Amino acid sequence: MIEVVNLGKYFYTNGKKKVLFEGVSFVLREGDFISLTGESGCGKTTLVKIMAGIETPSEGYVIYDGVRPSFFKDYFVSKFRNKNIGFVFQTFELIESISVIDNVLMPVYLAGASISRYRERAREILRYVGMDEYINSDVKILSGGQKQRVALARALVMNPKYIFADEPTANLDEKNAVEIVKLLERINREMNVGIIFITHRLDVMEFANKLAYIKDGKFFIEDNGKMSLFKGTNEV
Numbered sequence: 001m002i003e004v005v006n007l008g009k010y011f012y013t014n015g016k017k018k019v020l021f022e023g024v025s026f027v028l029r030e031g032d033f034i035s036l037t038g039e040s041g042c043g044k045t046t047l048v049k050i051m052a053g054i055e056t057p058s059e060g061y062v063i064y065d066g067v068r069p070s071f072f073k074d075y076f077v078s079k080f081r082n083k084n085i086g087f088v089f090q091t092f093e094l095i096e097s098i099s100v101i102d103n104v105l106m107p108v109y110l111a112g113a114s115i116s117r118y119r120e121r122a123r124e125i126l127r128y129v130g131m132d133e134y135i136n137s138d139v140k141i142l143s144g145g146q147k148q149r150v151a152l153a154r155a156l157v158m159n160p161k162y163i164f165a166d167e168p169t170a171n172l173d174e175k176n177a178v179e180i181v182k183l184l185e186r187i188n189r190e191m192n193v194g195i196i197f198i199t200h201r202l203d204v205m206e207f208a209n210k211l212a213y214i215k216d217g218k219f220f221i222e223d224n225g226k227m228s229l230f231k232g233t234n235e236v
């Protein structure tokens, strides 16, 4: 469980305080599926980066599985992040010149874990995301939707408890965007991975179980009834 407590982020420009957001409190549990929306520049990426311990808040703090890190904060948070959080980005961030499976194994390599121990796991995850035909292909031949599937496999290879996805559908057409979010939904449901994903798209945010948004520096979160807009699209 990742608990966000009274987070605020401020900037000072020419001595003037600018509040990006303040008083943000909520919980991301394993099994949660949260969409995060809000106008460009409202602080969505910043909030998710603070949760991942990549940026520091101006006030408030984050509790990781019941621990509020104080001493050895950076060490603790980076260890938590490497073990528990998989990341997906708008621009996929794959290495084009190496194969699909080598991209998926990159977090294993970076963690200094045994590549041979994870090779079967990487194949299994690539099958899960529907990319089994492309296991040994170069990334550069893939479409955007296929690249994002590979990026999802990479995020999952080390068995994270959470996925943080910053606009994973922004570079995809409508059909692929919906497919990627349906895949996120399946991962959430079948693997009990807690997901927070940023999006500007009304059609894909509706797949989430909780809808979060930032408006005028304030944070809101509500349960998604999952009824009106896309009734019938969630094959539960």
Ligand SMILES: Nc1ncnc2c1ncn2[C@@H]1O[C@H](COP(=O)(O)OP(=O)(O)OP(=O)(O)O)[C@@H](O)[C@H]1O
Pocket (backbone or CB within 6 Å): 011, 012, 013, 020, 038, 039, 040, 041, 042, 043, 044, 045, 046, 047
């Ligand atoms: N060092 C800084 N000093 C002042 N303002 C900053 C600084 N760093 C970031 N900002 C401001 O914070 C905001 C960035 O927020 P962030 O990138 O989290 O927004 P976002 O909601 O993810 O936007 P988008 O939808 O465009 O990705 C910007 O408005 C930027 O001007």
Ligand SMILES: [Mg+2]
Pocket (backbone or CB within 6 Å): 044, 045, 046, 166
């Ligand atoms: Mg952003």
